[in-house]
Amino acid sequence: MQETELKLELSQSGAGSLLKKNPFGSPPINLQLRSIYFDTPGWDLSKRGVSLRIRQSGNERIQTVKAGDGAAAGSFTREEWERPVAGDAPILDDPQIRDLLAGAGPKLAPLFEVHVKRHSWNVMDGDATIEVALDLGKVVAADREAPLCEIELEKKAGSPTALFALARKVDLITPAHLGVLSKAERGYRLLGSAPGAVKAASTPLTSEMSTATAFARIAAACLRQFRLNETALGWSRDAEALHQARVSLRRLRSLCSICKSLFDDSRFDHLRGELKWLASELGDARNIDVMIDRASSEALSGRLQDARDDAYAAVEASLSSVRARSLMIDATEWISIGDWRTDQSDETLYEQSSKDFASGVFDKFWKKVAKGGNNLVDADDETRHKVRIAAKKLRYAAEFFEPLYNSKAEAKRHRRFITVMKGLQDQLGSLNDLATAPDMLAALELSDVAGAKDLFNAEEKSKLLEDAAEAHDAFVNTRHFWR
Structure with missing residues (x-):
């Protein structure tokens, strides 16, 4: 059996407001x-x-096995198998789950528990039937526990668009953030070290997979990384968490740019614009963090720390806004339902092998980086910036589609290519930091503070230009992994 659900995270007070207003049509x-x-x-x-x-609910116990894509964001489509059991010991004789649990049976043990009070409704919306479950409680693992407050909307029949319409209705009553963690994942996280910044993870792909399916999977993984x-930023003003949140948005925007030939609907342009807005809201805080790391005087460092407090407060306000929450729900709907597949007359684009599509992307952006970076030393800042953007898209594409190049030779060439790309990006990124520092310092009214000019001195730029030119030569001379 397959389940399709949308998960939202609420505050305890928000759950109280939702229960009080009860928009679901019945007790x-x-x-x-x-x-x-x-x-x-x-x-x-x-x-x-x-x-x-x-x-366990009362005297009834149900065993459930779920299998699905851990990279999903908010909208989960997973296979599940259920059966009643008499006690708290798993029954593993079902042939449908035997392969999933192969070899694990003798070593299985309870790891953690989830205790909740569930408020549930069945909601009818046109031809759709949605099961709504509001769970309030806690996750308990060994001597640790964490509160749990979430609402799950599960489609039982009809169109999945009804899930998102209902999610927006909930968000009008109380702030509802896209949920990306299953209850099982919450338990595992509680057993491990305190979660912090999350880097991008590889998304499972196969060479037989269509380009459209590959896009949807990678995009969902980007949303998950962002959330x-x-x-993590809600717990502390961690510079790396902010950096990785911004990276996830850049990766998603790059993916949309790389795959733009697939889309022919107005929502695509709107979502790209909203993603650009949200990334820009994190930009000042990130730039200040970079300058703090490079500050050479206590006076400048102290002033930058004050500016950082203001910038992070602005980030928090943006992330908690209706606009940001709506973007997450809108993007998840657009990616997971995939109506954009029907808006393009050339269906062969969607069904094209993801590996063939990826190879074409690599050819295109490799040429841009190779040609654009021919004379980095004498180029102006704007030209170098364009090369940096093309290099970033090429590297992200190489990371997105890495699982498609899994022969021993391809994997070895891919590792070398990524290493060279990182070297080039680091040099171009440092040059960009030098180019943007004067305007950033001026905007913060810090241009005359002691140590400010050290952030963009000419001697450092000259050395970075030489290093960037060498990194570009290494890039051009590195063997392609995709051909």
Whole structure:
């Protein structure tokens, strides 16, 4: 059986407001639920993208096995298998789950529990039936516990667009942030070290996969990375979490640019504009963090720290805005439902092999970087900036589509290519920091503070230009991994 659900995170007070206003057309059914999650000591099931739980409600116990894409963001489509059980010990004799749990049976043990009070409704919307579950409670793992407050909207029948319409209705009553963690993932995170900044992870792809499917999977992974880092920023003003949140938005914007031939609808342009807005809202804080790392005087460092406080307060205001929350819901709907597939007359673009598509992308952006960077030393800042953007798209594309090039020779060439790309990007990025520092300092009224001019001195720029030219030569001379 397959489930399709949308998850939203609420505050405790927000859940109270939702229960008070109750927009779901009937009183809720209330249940106390206790769920025990099982895995091996080495977390073998988690590594396979599988969860196994036994959930108790009253005297009834249901065992559930779920398998799906851990890179999903907010909108989950997963396979699940359920069966009643008599006690708190898993039953593993179902042939449908035997392969999923292969080798794990003898080592399975309870790892953590989830205790919630569930408020549930069945909502009818046209031809759609949606099961709504508001869960208030906690996740308990060993001597740790964490609060849980989320609402799940699961499509039982009809169009999935109804899920997103209902999500927007909830957000009008109380702030609702796109949820990207399953209850199982919350438990595993509680067992590990305190979560912080999250870097991009590889998205499972196959060479037989269509370009459209590959795009949707990679885009969902970008949204997930953003939300995990946004959550980390809610706990502390961590510079790396902000950097990775910004990286995730840049990656998604680059993906949209790389794949723009697939899209022919007005929502694409609107979402690209909104993603650009949100990334720009994080820009000042990131630039200040970079300058703090390079500040050579206490006077400048202190003034920059004050400016950082203001910049992070602005970031927090932007992330908590209706506009940002709506963007996450809108982007998830657009990516997961995929109506854009029907807006393009050339269906062959969608069904093209993802590997063929990727190879064409690499050819295009390699030529841009190779040609544009021919004379980095004498080029102006704007030209170098354009080369930097093309190089960034090429590197992101190489990371996105890496799983498609998995032969031993391809993997070796890919590692070398990424190393060379990182070297070129680092030099171009440092040059860009030098170019933007004067305007940034002027905007912060710090141009005359002691040490300010050290952030963009000519001697450092001359050395960076030489290093960038060498990095570009290495890039041009590195063997392609895709041909």
